[in-house]
Amino acid sequence: MAVNCTTLEQVRSNIDRLDQQIVTLLAERGQYVSQAARFKKDTDGVKAPQRVEQVISKVRDLSHTVGANPDVTEQVYRAMIAAFIQQELAEHAALAGVDRSSA
Incomplete structure (x- = not known):
């Protein structure tokens, strides 16, 4: 729960603290995304609308x-x-042995 800040500096300090947590969570989520590529058969499986x-x-x-x-x-x-x-x-292509950057 957000605290009631009395200065802009307090607001910014809290935003910076949250950004640290958010980026850390994004890194963890990205690691799971990389693992997911191993379980998908094709690019349609990756896109999974x-x-x-x-x-x-x-x-x-x-x-x-x-x-x-x-x-x-x-x-x-x-x-x-x-x-x-x-x-x-990109992970899926690498696992399939395809270099998408040259395509």
């Missing part, structure tokens, strides 16, 4: 529960998922 919508629905519901703006949460998650899909496609 039904799974994306399932995650979006879940985080929108969670936003309501914790008092976050569900529209902001959805936008952040869609951007994050798109970036992780690109990472996973």
